[in-house]
Amino acid sequence: MAKKSLEYSNLFAKGLPPASGRWKGHPPFNFIGGHADPDLQPIEGFVESSARVFRKDGRGLATYNMDSGPQGYLPLREFVAEKLARHRGIQVSTDEVLITSGSGQGISLINDVLLESGDTVITELYSFAGVLSNLRRRQVNIVGIDTDSGGMRMDLLASALEDLNQRGITPKYIYTIPTLQNPTGTVMSMERRREMLRLSREYGVPIFEDECYADLIFEGEWEHAIRSLDDANHVLHIGSFSKSLAPAIRLGYAVAPWEVLSQMLACKGDGGTGAMEQMIVGDYFHNHYEDHMEVLRSGLQRKLSVLIAALREHFGPSVHFDPPRGGMFLWIRLPEGVDSRKLVEPAAREGIVFNPGPDWCAEPDKAANYMRLCYAFPSEETIRQGVEKLAKVFHQEAGVS
Amino acid sequence: MAKKSLEYSNLFAKGLPPASGRWKGHPPFNFIGGHADPDLQPIEGFVESSARVFRKDGRGLATYNMDSGPQGYLPLREFVAEKLARHRGIQVSTDEVLITSGSGQGISLINDVLLESGDTVITELYSFAGVLSNLRRRQVNIVGIDTDSGGMRMDLLASALEDLNQRGITPKYIYTIPTLQNPTGTVMSMERRREMLRLSREYGVPIFEDECYADLIFEGEWEHAIRSLDDANHVLHIGSFSKSLAPAIRLGYAVAPWEVLSQMLACKGDGGTGAMEQMIVGDYFHNHYEDHMEVLRSGLQRKLSVLIAALREHFGPSVHFDPPRGGMFLWIRLPEGVDSRKLVEPAAREGIVFNPGPDWCAEPDKAANYMRLCYAFPSEETIRQGVEKLAKVFHQEAGVS
Incomplete structure (x- = not known):
């Protein structure tokens, strides 16, 4: 019989994103x-770390997630916990850290766990394109809060929360990039961070704090993360190694209460984040951050x-x-x-x-x-x-x- | 005010998988x-390859997808194309290869592109648990075809296709693991492979060929992949490095017509597969496969x-x-x-x-x-x-x- 080609477009699911072009x-x-x-x-740092860490832990590559379990390579989680304590004022154990395949995966997982079509979230008016497009794909309503040179304006956040509350809407989270905000580059003052946390508690709306760029303050004192002020469980915190090291290495991390982290883990479903990258970066940053x-x-x-x-x-x-x-x-x-x-x-x-x-x-x-x-x-x-x-x-x- | 904890379960999306337990x-x-x-x-092979490949291409880590684009690190795609030609009888260019984060991602992407709730697919009666659970989560109907010592029985496949056809149902694909079938361990004869391709053409149903284990035939002649027989576009082919090397390294590959591959790329949305793993494995297997x-x-x-x-x-x-x-x-x-x-x-x-x-x-x-x-x-x-x-x-x- 004739070797007729299949028309795959007849078989495609509905609502696919536009096909990619050739690179x-x-x-x-x-x-x-x-x-x-x-x-x-x-x-040369990568070369040195690869030799050391493969000889130390390379046998572990034979099992999914090595000997560290699905939250990620333990020495890398230890580095994250140490870095967060030293530079961001955050005290967490390695049990509260999840290594992700880039912070983009952290964003997707938090959204998988919390969001449904028709939900509402709050963001800075100017915000990360990747988050905005992810939210739009999920048909989530975005309430953008205007910013000034100190980041998101708390007076506008307060009135937006009150307004939503009066309309019976509880936003699923307040997404913020407080430190070197993307794209405005602003750094939110400690006073505003405290105020945001207060509003989060008042309205029962978690804060989703993205600190992708927080390693990159050039000089001077660093404002601590909002997560450092949170003695309950109101802040979901993510970060990345793409900016501090390299974006082709797909590594990020999330810090969240176990109630949320255990659901993120259940949604992760990728067989683990790449082990070699976790090993090499864990060793390299442990020695050279x-x-x-x-x-x-x-x-x-x-x-x-x-x-x-x-x-x-x-x-x-x-x-x-x-x-x-x-x-x-x-x-x-x-x-x-x-x-x-x-x-x-x-x-x-x-x-x-x-x-x-x-x-x-x-x-x-x-x-x-x-x-x-x-x-x-x-x-x-x-x-x-x-x-x-x-x-x-x-x-x-x-x-x- | 009181530092009341949030009850995140009130905020969760509906239909989440059960939360993970502690590892x-x-x-x-x-x-x-x-x-x-x-x-x-x-x-020692990994140590040697890391040193060589970081010195050769390490600068490329600075950009998403290095200098290879989103289909994956070009030397690794070259290795895949060479291996497929040498061992599986498949002739493809690197343009037809997509590197994935484990073959599990290949499965998810093909399903993202082709499947909707209510669709029907055909599998071997005994088949890979990961595929079966992925299909069930998508509420796809699974028609399992019984097997014997030669793999899926073609007489039963033919009658299932005819039966579905008479009921006006076109299955989205025939999923098969022809070589060292999971879990039965059988190897499908070349005659059955040809017959499956003939049926695929007759009914306009693509074959989804999973060759995860095909590197692991201990002795004797190797049956070529079904993809090697396909001179039109009826076979979507995937493979893995988890079995030939290590599962904690998250690397697999997919070979598909551009019409499908370009949609898989658009759905991938992960910022690329981990570059260090692609580099090290590409170099190691190029020299030591x-x-x-x-x-x-x-x-x-x-x-x-x-x-x-x-x-x-x-x-x-x-x-x-x-x-x-x-x-x-x-x-x-x-x-x-x-x-x-x-x-x-x-x-x-x-x-x-x-x-x-x-x-x-x-x-x-x-x-x-x-x-x-x-x-x-x-x-x-x-x-x-x-x-x-x-x-x-x-x-x-x-x-x-």
Whole structure:
């Protein structure tokens, strides 16, 4: 009989996301995503740690989850608990830590456990695109709370909670990135953190605290995590190794009460997070976290100043931004009336990619004249050239629009 | 105000799986899951490969998916394509290969793309518990086709397809493990493979071929994969590194037409599969696949003969089985009327865990008097002791029942 091809599209489930295209390589001027600095990958540190940790624990690879169980490689959980105590003021045992395949998996698991279509959650008005798109896919209502230079405004949070309460709606959580907020780069004061926790208790709404970027404060005192203030169980806390080390290594962590963690574990269903990565990163950071972070932070700080200088030179007064205290991106306001979405295609033709503001906003149109530039990946020279080219695109398009 | 605890159970989504319990360590006599042999982990090979590959490609860790794109680390895809050509008769380019986080992710992604609640799929009557439970969670109807010593029976498959067709039902796929079938250990003849492909074409139903165990044939000629016979697009093919190397390393692969692969990619949404594992395994297997597999196969073959001898000694004529041509488990029939589920608890009290038959069956009660023993992980001495203890439990319980 004829070797007729199957039309798989007839067999597909309904409501699939659009199919992926073929990968075409990194564009020359890459200002998107959370890519890190290739020059700051600690290659020899990884080589040394691999040798040590495979010889110490390599036999354990023979069983699912090694000898550590499904919460993750115990030495890595020990490192997380130590780091949280030393730098974030959080006291937890390794029993309260779950290693995840990137913090994105932590977000998905918390959402799997708590959310159903039609639920409501609160976020910062400008927030992480990955969370916003995950929530929209789940048909969850997002209430975005406006921010100022100190992060989410507590007066607006209080009135939103009260308003929802009066309408009989209990939001499932308040999602916040208090430290080096994504995308605004702000750091929430301790006073606001305390106030958020108070509101969480008053309204019985948990706080979902994402501290993805909290390792990257360049200088000065670090505000402690909201989780450090929580002597009951109101805060679900996640973090990542993508920003402190490398995003191709898929490692993050979640800290949550066992009532929630045990459900997250039941939903995880991935046979465990990759063991080799847990082993190597656990050993490397156990020995080199402080010195690696010092090198990383000063590298990022240098690139940020190059980016700022280039923006001032090539965009002049057309751009506004508050230089952040750390992190790897800059949130930039363009003149009213400019729509950054319209710059995406002409920029791409010049080999430039960036994040248009609307993707990073609970109410997309409110961020039409914003864009996010990540500066960790491109070299200083590429940042200079890329910003110059992007300014040309901007002036051309803004002139037309 | 009072620091009242939140009751998270009030906030949980409906229909969650039962919460996980605390992990209690590996039991002393562990005959479950797909654990591998700790003595056969190639520690020095991993150390050597880590050093080489981090120095060669470590800078790439700085970007999501390195410089390979979301289908996975290119040298690992090259290894997969070469292995499939050399050992499975499959000719594919690296563009047709997707690296997954374990073959379990491959199964989930194919199901995400093709299945909706109420759909029908065909499997072997006795089949992989992970697939069966995934299908049940999705509320998919499972039609189990009985097997004999040559795997799924094609006469029964033909009549099931015809019967479904007459009822207006097009199954979404025929799931099969043709080579070292899980749990029966059978190898399907080339004649049956050709016949399955013919039926697939006749009824327009794709074949989902799971070759998780196909690396583990101990001796003799290897039947080629069904995918090797497919000159159109009727076969979705997956494989794993869990069995050939280690299950704590979360790596598998899928080979599928781009129409399907591009949808699987869109559903993957995990920021990529762990890069360090892809790099190290890619390098290690590129250099050592043949010699590692030779050592692994002869180790498994030795353990299988220890297991068979212990079963004959301690169970005598109460057990029946067909010694498989390879793999890491034995599918054992107990006398009619024995229910292996009733042995689980008393065995656990003796520190023994095994897989009761019903979990591995599309119609659970049909496998009540079966059990699956995995022999890769326990030492030869532990196999002997464990089988002796299990026989005591069996004689006690079977005598009572």
